[in-house]
Amino acid sequence: MATAGPVRADLRAESGAVAVFARRHRVHPLEALPWAAAIAAFALFPSYLPLGAQILATILFALSADLVLGYAGIVTLGHAAFFGVGAYTAGILAAHGWGEPISGLIAAALAAALLGLISGLVVLRTTGLTLLMQTLVVATLLHEAANKASALTGGDDGLQGMVVWPIFGLFRFDLFGRTAYVYCLVVLFLGWWTARQIVQSPFGRSLTGIRENVLRMHAIGAPVMRRRLVIYTFAAGLAGTAGALIAQTTQFVGLGFLGLERSGTILIMLIIGGVGRLYGAFIGVPLYMIAQDRFSAIEPVYWYFEIGLLMVLTVVFARGGLFALIDRLRR
């Protein structure tokens, strides 16, 4: 009986740790907040629904960038490649007589994931600046290809003549963006849920391990390359889905979908919110896009100055994004 005390304490500590691990999978009430806000926005701002739909789709894109950047620690400057390939896949299907949105979305996700797999096999062999360069070159390569293949993509003018059919043959994409908004919201929710499950799985934990200390993960025998490739492929599919959502709801795809600027701005939106938290996207994207909508309406060129300044100030004063700022203030 003399040893019962410490043993019980051990047990208690162990069950405490188990409880912590069990709790982190549970849905926190605060996690419902973005969805409540999205549903409230649907009711409150009926005239902004087209913008709202774009924001929701871009959140999905940023979420996919967060998986690559925040969880796998892959600094990419070419994430728009997957976004653009998804958008062009859905767009070309719809422009050539197959406007069914759900299957278009799936085709886009698969095409982007395939590209993620192939380019990942090449790109992920490198690290640091070379990796950054490789991702940039992949995106630039595709941008150039889409520019030259103007018979298929419309080249510089963008893809014209997309016809998207009603969802399930029932819900037409209306002028006010109601269908588009709900469509994007549902797809975003599914994407977020899947991403959340992945991040909290043992696989997701091992990704964090790879980000924090690659050498140690190698040493304990984790298949680093394969795990990175899996998450890169999945994130590519997610980015492709986001691109397809925007293509289907705006019925337009342009070369800008593949551009360096888009790869850069998605990082900015994500970083403003906070990287590696799964929720940075939900803060950064709406902030950025609503500000862009307000300011660029006045003078589009100077928007660049404002956003550039915002980026510089974020690095100088609010490293880690708004979430980190909140964390610091709470402490």
Place this chain on the structure above:
Amino acid sequence: MADTLSAAISIGFHGLAFAMVLYLISVGLSVTMGMMGFVNLAHGVFAMLGGYVVTSLMSRHGVPFAAALAGAALVTALGSIVVERLLYRPLYGGDDLDQVLLTMGLVFMSVATATYLWGPIPQPMRPPRWLSGEIAIGPRGFPAYRSFLILSGAALVTVLWLGLERTPLGVRIRAAVDNLRMAQSVGINTSRLFTLTFALGSGLAGLGGGLGADLLAINPNYALDNLVYFLIVVAVGGLGSIRGPFVAALLIGVADTGFKYLLPELGAFVIYALTMAILLWRPRGLFGRT
């Protein structure tokens, strides 16, 4: 046969001129990135600034060409010191992502500032009278300005290489690139050396931007549009290397000119594919240290 020969000479000539511009702009980037490990995506901004200084000094204020070039190098070097001291310094040795964010922010600000100051239209580059027209060498004529570009580029490269090999400053720079900690321990003031190297590299970039204003048109999107070129030269050449970027610039300059001439429908495609292949083969670039 004669056609093939003349096409080859023409590609070689224009490719060489392009390579000189690429090298002058990118060499500073290679050295500063190699020395400080700082991902500086805003390097093109200094080249653009140099280009604007040269074109506006010449067309608006009637400053002679040579003086305008010197002005461009000076303005960009001084401007870069301010940026380095205020913004870059706190991020040395920090997170890649912060560096990417900061320098991309600077690029975006440069786009808006250039549009505000000079408007969205590309700035015309009018070479001085003594450099317009053609120089006849044997039966062939070569554009005088491009010839000047090649010659002055070669002269600058020679001075740069000699300077790095022979002067005390060059020795310190090479030491700091090779082994930063060791350089610090033998008493080199690396902090001041960084600033000096950075200013030198940016000044060269400004000079390159000014000299190359007729090859890479000076417009507000300059830093964004040409970023890929500069980064390719640095990555293919090998970080921290002085000669590597020269070989890379030659390769990219000649290949780019050649394929745009021979296979216009593929355009820049080949360059990017080539870059990927080289980086797969040698992830640290052709002359990168392992």
